[in-house]
Structures are given as C-alpha cells and as structure tokens.
Amino acid sequence: MKRFRRLRTNENMRSLVRETYVSKNDLMYPIFVIEGNNIKDEVSSMPGIYRYSVDRLDEELERIKSSGIRSILIFGIPAHKDEKGSEAYNDNGVTQTAIRHIKKKYPRLIVAADVCLCEYTSHGHCGVVHDSCIDNDETIELLCKMSVSMAKAGADIIAPSDMMDGRVEAIRSALDKEGFINIVIMAYSAKFSSAYYGPFREAADSAPQFGDRKSYQMDVANGNEALREIETDIEEGADIVMVKPALAFLDILKEASLTYNMPFAVYNVSGEYAMVKAAAEKGWIDEKKIVLENMTAMKRAGAKIIITYHALDAAKWLEEQ
Ligand code: PBG
Numbered sequence: 357m358k359r360f361r362r363l364r365t366n367e368n369m370r371s372l373v374r375e376t377y378v379s380k381n382d383l384m385y386p387i388f389v390i391e392g393n394n395i396k397d398e399v400s401s402m403p404g405i406y407r408y409s410v411d412r413l414d415e416e417l418e419r420i421k422s423s424g425i426r427s428i429l430i431f432g433i434p435a436h437k438d439e440k441g442s443e444a445y446n447d448n449g450v451t452q453t454a455i456r457h458i459k460k461k462y463p464r465l466i467v468a469a470d471v472c473l474c475e476y477t478s479h480g481h482c483g484v485v486h487d488s489c490i491d492n493d494e495t496i497e498l499l500c501k502m503s504v505s506m507a508k509a510g511a512d513i514i515a516p517s518d519m520m521d522g523r524v525e526a527i528r529s530a531l532d533k534e535g536f537i538n539i540v541i542m543a544y545s546a547k548f549s550s551a552y553y554g555p556f557r558e559a560a561d562s563a564p565q566f567g568d569r570k571s572y573q574m575d576v577a578n579g580n581e582a583l584r585e586i587e588t589d590i591e592e593g594a595d596i597v598m599v600k601p602a603l604a605f606l607d608i609l610k611e612a613s614l615t616y617n618m619p620f621a622v623y624n625v626s627g628e629y630a631m632v633k634a635a636a637e638k639g640w641i642d643e644k645k646i647v648l649e650n651m652t653a654m655k656r657a658g659a660k661i662i663i664t665y666h667a668l669d670a671a672k673w674l675e676e677q
Pocket residue numbers: 470472474482517518552553554555556557624625626627
C-alpha cells in the first residue's frame with residue numbers, strides 16, 4: 357500500500373513537504389483615486405475598498421506601509437470625462453497627481469499605473485469610438501501618450517489593460533523614445549470579457565454606455581487564443597504577463613506558465629472579492645481560510661504576482677500563520 361498519510365501526520369511534517377507558499381512579496385494592492393476634495397467613499401459592492409481623493413490618500417498609504425505590502429496598482433477616476441479620455445494623458449490629471457504624491461512620500465513603494473481609457477471616456481469604452489466601433493490604432497496613440505504621462509509622474513510599472521492589438525510594442529517604443537528604458541510593462545495579456553468585473557465598474561465609474569467589451573476583451577471560452585495573446589505580448593516586449601480574472605481561469609494560467617518562462621501575474625478581480633465578502637458577511641464561509649486557499653491555488657497554478665483587494669488583510673493573516 358502507498359501510505360500518503362505518512363507525510364500528513366502533523367503540521368511540522370506537512371510544512372516540510374509543502375510545495376507552495378504565498379508571501380507578502382507576491383501581493384499587489386489596487387487603489388482607487390478620485391478627483392475632488394475630502395472624499396473617502398466606500399464602494400458598496402466591495403466592502404473595505406474606498407475611493408480616496410488625493411488629500412485623503414495618506415490614510416490609505418499609511419495602512420499599506422504598515423501592512424508591509426510593497427506594490428500597488430493605481431486607478432484614477434477623473435471629474436471630467438470626454439470622447440477621447442483626455443484626462444488620461446493630462447500630466448496634471450488626478451492619476452498623475454496621485455502618483456507624484458505617492459512617490460514623494462514613499463519613493464520605494466512600487467507603483468503600477470493601469471493604462472486604459474475606460475475610466476476617462478464619456479462612453480466608458482476602453483478606446484476611441486467611431487460609428488460604435490472601437491478604433492484600435494487611434495486608441496494606441498492615446499495609450500502611448502497616457503503611458504508616457506504616467507511614467508513622467510513617477511510610475512514604475514505601466515499596465516495596459518485595454519486589450520487593443522499591438523499596444524505593448526507601441527508603448528515600449530514610446531517609453532524608450534522618451535528615455536524611460538527602465539519602466540516595466542506588465543501586460544494584461546489574457547484578459548477575458550468577464551462578468552466578474554461588475555463591482556469594479558461601479559468603483560471606477562467605467563461601465564460602457566452602449567454595447568459591451570467583447571470586440572476587444574477575450575471570449576471566455578478560448579484557451580488557445582489566450583496562449584497566442586500571451587506569446588504576442590512577450591514578443592512585443594512585455595516584462596510581466598497577466599491572466600485575468602483568476603479563479604475561473606487557473607487552467608489558462610497553469611498552461612501558460614508551463615509554456616513560457618516569464619513572471620506571471622494573476623488578477624483576483626472585483627467580482628471574486630465581492631463574492632467572498634458577501635458570503636463572509638453572512639457567516640457562510642471563513643473569509644481568512646477561503647482567501648488564503650484561493651491565493652495558494654493561484655500560486656500553485658503558476659502566478660508569481662497576485663493582484664488582489666484582499667492584499668492588506670492577507671498580509672496580516674500571513675503573518676499570523
Ligand atoms: C480597465 C480595467 C478593468 C479592470 C481592470 N482594469 C475593468 C474592465 O475591463 O471593465 C477590472 C478589475 C476588477 O474587476 O477588479 N479596463
């Protein structure tokens with residue numbers, strides 16, 4: 357008889373053979389910054405997650421610092437939205453102002469800037485719209501301007517989440533041309549058109565005003581195509597590649613991470629967070645155990661970086677273990 361249970365006899369034996377660990381160093385925490393004054397506004401579908409104005413942001417930065425989390429992903433919500441999302445590439449826009457503030461206070465905190473137009477456009481689409489179609493190449497020009505503007509403000513990582521074709525190559529060369537040769541690109545490479553983004557769109561005020569995102573985000577059913585998207589972003593110069601969302605797409609992450617020797621990120625998105633929070637509030641699940649189990653699964657599937665709204669809580673729980 358094979359006695360697998362020998363290695364399960366007690367915690368010390370189990371930890372000796374444990375294959376996967378989650379570390380605080382793996383976690384990246386998303387934050388929302390909204391234009392205006394004296395705002396701290398809880399996102400109703402994401403308990404514990406707030407939209408802060410820059411003047412109130414220090415409270416959140418303090419929490420991040422004391423948690424020991426070393427990287428954040430920033431989303432800005434401008435007061436003014438227009439057809440071409442011009443606040444996205446305004447050097448004095450809300451996101452740029454927030455990044456400058458953060459880097460001045462905490463120069464070593466890694467700041468990733470999400471690059472996409474949907475929080476900045478009046479129609480809520482991730483690109484420029486002509487006759488109800490999203491214009492790929494015109495959008496890319498704006499994403500390049502946005503990336504350079506974020507890099508100028510002090511972002512360490514540019515994270516394009518728009519799913520236009522060819523944007524990684526274009527952004528790399530725009531950054532290089534401006535001298536930003538050491539700015540990292542973390543590409544949302546396999547980003548699926550998912551129902552799990554619902555709460556985020558409330559938080560970022562970015563729901564599309566007509567239609568959906570299916571002409572640019574990936575069909576949930578497609579695994580092979582996800583590998584082609586990832587391969588293309590690697591060829592175009594991405595430093596980190598991402599699969600998003602996490603839990604329903606761990607098969608993609610596993611296959612991709614076995615195929616490509618790259619640092620993989622996975623985005624544990626807003627809907628995944630909301631489900632855990634809702635069930636935990638009802639007392640139906642043990643939040644801490646569920647979150648740590650999910651994160652372990654993400655790492656086991658091949659993630660190095662886990663982008664998660666649970667990051668600050670998880671940092672605490674990981675210390676207690
Ligand atoms: C912007 C963007 C989205 C998310 C990250 N960047 C929303 C979307 O594509 O509609 C989703 C994050 C989340 O749900 O937590 N394109």
